[in-house]
Amino acid sequence: MTQPRFEPAGRQESSVSPSRLPRLSHVPAQLPLGHARQLDAVSRELLARAWGAGAGPRAEPFTIDLDSTICETYGLAKEGALHHGYTGVRGYHPLLAVAGRHWRGAYGASARGSGQHRPGRRPLPDRDDRPGPICRSEREITMRADSGFYAHEVVAVCAKLGVRFSITIRQQRSVRRLIEAIPESAWTPIPYWMQGGADVAETSYTPFASEKDAKPVRLIVRRVRPTPGSQLALFALYDYHAFITDRDGETLVLEADHRRHAEIENAIRDLKYGVGLNHLPSGKFAANAAWLAVQVIAHNLARWTARIGLRAGIVTTKTLRRRLFNLPGRLTRSARRVTLHLPARWPWAIDFAAALTRLRSIPILA
Numbered sequence: 001m002t003q004p005r006f007e008p009a010g011r012q013e014s015s016v017s018p019s020r021l022p023r024l025s026h027v028p029a030q031l032p033l034g035h036a037r038q039l040d041a042v043s044r045e046l047l048a049r050a051w052g053a054g055a056g057p058r059a060e061p062f063t064i065d066l067d068s069t070i071c072e073t074y075g076l077a078k079e080g081a082l083h084h085g086y087t088g089v090r091g092y093h094p095l096l097a098v099a100g101r102h103w104r105g106a107y108g109a110s111a112r113g114s115g116q117h118r119p120g121r122r123p124l125p126d127r128d129d130r131p132g133p134i135c136r137s138e139r140e141i142t143m144r145a146d147s148g149f150y151a152h153e154v155v156a157v158c159a160k161l162g163v164r165f166s167i168t169i170r171q172q173r174s175v176r177r178l179i180e181a182i183p184e185s186a187w188t189p190i191p192y193w194m195q196g197g198a199d200v201a202e203t204s205y206t207p208f209a210s211e212k213d214a215k216p217v218r219l220i221v222r223r224v225r226p227t228p229g230s231q232l233a234l235f236a237l238y239d240y241h242a243f244i245t246d247r248d249g250e251t252l253v254l255e256a257d258h259r260r261h262a263e264i265e266n267a268i269r270d271l272k273y274g275v276g277l278n279h280l281p282s283g284k285f286a287a288n289a290a291w292l293a294v295q296v297i298a299h300n301l302a303r304w305t306a307r308i309g310l311r312a313g314i315v316t317t318k319t320l321r322r323r324l325f326n327l328p329g330r331l332t333r334s335a336r337r338v339t340l341h342l343p344a345r346w347p348w349a350i351d352f353a354a355a356l357t358r359l360r361s362i363p364i365l366a
Contacts, residue, residue, distance in 0.1 A: 055304040252297075
């Protein structure tokens with residue numbers, strides 16, 4: 001077993017030439033899609049083992065945030081990204097799921113075609129290759145999503161799996177009339193940077209009424225007064241943000257929790273700029289799907305290193321790379337033992353040694 005030893009920085013040298021290191025960007029162009037699905041299976045197994053080692057949530061209820069992002073591509077040689085989406089940007093639109101507000105694990109799914117910006121067409125929770133430890137959990141699970149996931153299929157899958165949902169609703173005319181019919185006495189002020197600038201109210205609504213399994217759910221609405229410089233419709237007094245949910249609890253608590261769905265953007269930013277999701281190296285859809293799976297695995301390994309090794313909350317991949325992963329060192333062998341020599345004045349030497357000890361204490365599964 002390699003033993004870390006911190007020595008003066010002047011004695012450090014690289015044991016491997018950077019030019020000889022393998023690069024994950026060398027993804028075979030003809031990689032079949034089945035290999036990408038195998039990488040998804042590896043990601044699920046890693047997720048199960050990491051949660052079993054202490055990186056996962058405890059017995060309390062937790063939330064899964066769903067969202068899609070745009071990985072912009074250039075040229076017409078990218079398979080599955082030949083057309084512009086609704087944003088006017090050509091690229092891939094992978095679907096991402098992040099478990100917990102402390103990034104306890106992420107999962108990604110590739111989508112092809114110009115309609116991939118509509119995640120409701122492919123409800124992620126019902127995929128056959130869904131993350132096992134999430135769906136096998138006995139605790140209460142809540143799925144939060146924006147209006148891109150407002151679809152009957154998503155709600156039906158949540159009901160099938162016993163998952164609570166909190167989904168932003170599209171502002172259709174019927175919904176807008178229902179919101180405008182809420183009496184003024186039903187609105188409750190909430191803390192806002194502008195005095196009296198935001199209120200919350202609740203009513204009942206039956207989404208997808210034409211479906212056989214349609215049933216009424218809670219419609220929680222937040223209204224915000226226009227701020228200086230904002231542009232609304234003519235004679236509009238408020239900007240409305242509404243979502244449907246089947247959760248139990250106080251209206252203000254559920255509304256504040258739904259707004260925390262925006263925290264998934266931090267995880268997406270880390271996937272794009274902390275690892276390499278923002279760059280899709282191949283012109284083949286299957287190879288890029290494998291690249292997505294590899295980036296999700298790298299992201300999760302960084303999260304679990306911080307949670308299990310450092311016993312910290314959210315630590316970005318860039319921070320871990322600067323403090324731990326890019327640590328210069330030298331390997332020596334003597335008396336059948338391997339010693340890793342590290343800089344003695346490294347500011348995070350204690351954290352590195354403690355993290356290494358904790359990670360080594362995890363039992364190796366067969």
